Amino acid sequence: MTTQPDVRPLRVDDLLQNPSTGIIVCCGSGGVGKTTTAAALGVRAAEMGRNVVVLTIDPARRLAQSLGLSELDNTPRPVLGIDTAAGGSLEAMMLDMKRTFDEVVLNHSTPEKAEQILANPFYQALSSSFAGTQEYMAMEKLSQLSAQAAEEGTWDLIVVDTPPSRSALDFLDAPKRLGSFLDGRFIRLLMAPARAGGRAYLKVLTGGITMATAVMSKLLGGQMLQDVQTFVAALDTMFGGFRQRAEQTYALLKDSRTAFVVVAAPERDALREASYFVDRLDQEHMPLAGVIVNRVQRLAARGLTAARADAAAEALGEASQAGTGSATAALTEGLLRVHADLAETAERHHGHTARFTAGHPGIPLTEVPAAAQDIHDLDGLREIGRALATPGS
Ligand SMILES: Nc1ncnc2c1ncn2[C@@H]1O[C@H](COP(=O)(O)OP(=O)(O)O)[C@@H](O)[C@H]1O
Ligand SMILES: [Mg+2]
Numbered sequence: 571m572t573t574q575p576d577v578r579p580l581r582v583d584d585l586l587q588n589p590s591t592g593i594i595v596c597c598g599s600g601g602v603g604k605t606t607t608a609a610a611l612g613v614r615a616a617e618m619g620r621n622v623v624v625l626t627i628d629p630a631r632r633l634a635q636s637l638g639l640s641e642l643d644n645t646p647r648p649v650l651g652i653d654t655a656a657g658g659s660l661e662a663m664m665l666d667m668k669r670t671f672d673e674v675v676l677n678h679s680t681p682e683k684a685e686q687i688l689a690n691p692f693y694q695a696l697s698s699s700f701a702g703t704q705e706y707m708a709m710e711k712l713s714q715l716s717a718q719a720a721e722e723g724t725w726d727l728i729v730v731d732t733p734p735s736r737s738a739l740d741f742l743d744a745p746k747r748l749g750s751f752l753d754g755r756f757i758r759l760l761m762a763p764a765r766a767g768g769r770a771y772l773k774v775l776t777g778g779i780t781m782a783t784a785v786m787s788k789l790l791g792g793q794m795l796q797d798v799q800t801f802v803a804a805l806d807t808m809f810g811g812f813r814q815r816a817e818q819t820y821a822l823l824k825d826s827r828t829a830f831v832v833v834a835a836p837e838r839d840a841l842r843e844a845s846y847f848v849d850r851l852d853q854e855h856m857p858l859a860g861v862i863v864n865r866v867q868r869l870a871a872r873g874l875t876a877a878r879a880d881a882a883a884e885a886l887g888e889a890s891q892a893g894t895g896s897a898t899a900a901l902t903e904g905l906l907r908v909h910a911d912l913a914e915t916a917e918r919h920h921g922h923t924a925r926f927t928a929g930h931p932g933i934p935l936t937e938v939p940a941a942a943q944d945i946h947d948l949d950g951l952r953e954i955g956r957a958l959a960t961p962g963s
């Protein structure tokens with residue numbers, strides 16, 4: 571294994587303790603450990619004395635339970651079992667995308683208008699299945715929490731999980747995309763006289779927005795035109811508010827009090843995605859704190875490489891086939907093969923991570939070992955937090 575002079579450790583505790591860190595956004599491709607990381611950072615920061623709120627998105631059920639998130643009510647709830655000796659606290663919430671969208675509508679229109687919009691089938695489909703809605707609503711919720719933190723002084727750190735987007739772009743583009751979806755030109759098209767016909771609507775919808783086919787066909791029933799027009803007419807009054815919020819959210823993400831961490835798995839595809847994300851954040855001038863490579867296989871017995879373990883197992887295997895091996899030799903052969911497998915994974919993980927750091931010199935990075943089990947309780951999260959804060963542990 572080569573040494574890597576370029577690698578800068580990501581100093582997680584410095585980040586968490588720094589009072590000017592106000593928001594941490596955990597992003598990365600699906601399944602790499604974003605939700606786990608967000609929760610672990612939240613627990614660690616809280617136990618270091620910060621007043622933290624964690625916004626999670628679709629946490630696994632057992633993790634949700636251990637965070638006290640049994641009901642999806644779209645507001646932060648205190649997490650029990652946190653060590654508050656340092657003066658910190660932890661609240662957590664699960665994002666309810668539809669309800670967040672409803673709140674936006676309620677906050678930006680008169681009660682009658684809001685009622686009209688909320689009851690509209692077009693709105694209902696849009697708010698639960700418009701591609702990008704979850705990304706946008708996560709960001710919307712973030713700005714709500716941020717405003718609440720500023721007004722009430724409830725939290726001094728917000729940790730945000732991000733949706734399992736197919737592409738990293740979806741997430742970064744969400745505020746802008748919703749802004750442009752709601753821009754005047756689109757609305758005028760929708761408001762055009764009916765003679766433009768259903769086709770024009772379809773073109774607009776499929777051109778700008780990707781919508782689930784099932785939803786499309788549901789929408790294209792006879793009611794659709796009218797629904798869309800009523801919806802848009804009602805939405806019209808909320809425009810300024812929507813656009814402005816999208817812009818504010820974007821500004822909040824770019825703020826120097828915000829820190830992005832890109833979570834990745836130590837595999838080629840996941841690190842390629844991470845690369846892309848790192849570059850994209852850079853292009854957008856978003857504040858990147860560093861990269862977390864999660865679920866890294868470490869070598870149990872240092873020095874015994876996969877190749878050597880395999881060769882030794884092979885030799886023992888040949889001896890037993892020749893009838894000269896003992897039961898102990900057979901057991902040793904088995905253990906060597908297990909070790910060879912783990913060592914091979916460890917070598918592969920190290921190789922991919924090393925290539926990533928070579929391609930992105932100077933980007934702070936930390937690794938978290940693969941735990942033997944899923945992470946679903948506070949102790950598990952504390953363990954992840956410790957590993958995050960201790961590079962090379
Ligand atoms: N370091 C780790 N060791 C073992 N299991 C992990 C680790 N990090 C995450 N996991 C598990 O991997 C699964 C996916 O993690 P999750 O945080 O939900 O990913 P994401 O939010 O990126 O989709 C979960 O079951 C979680 O418990
Ligand atoms: Mg998740």
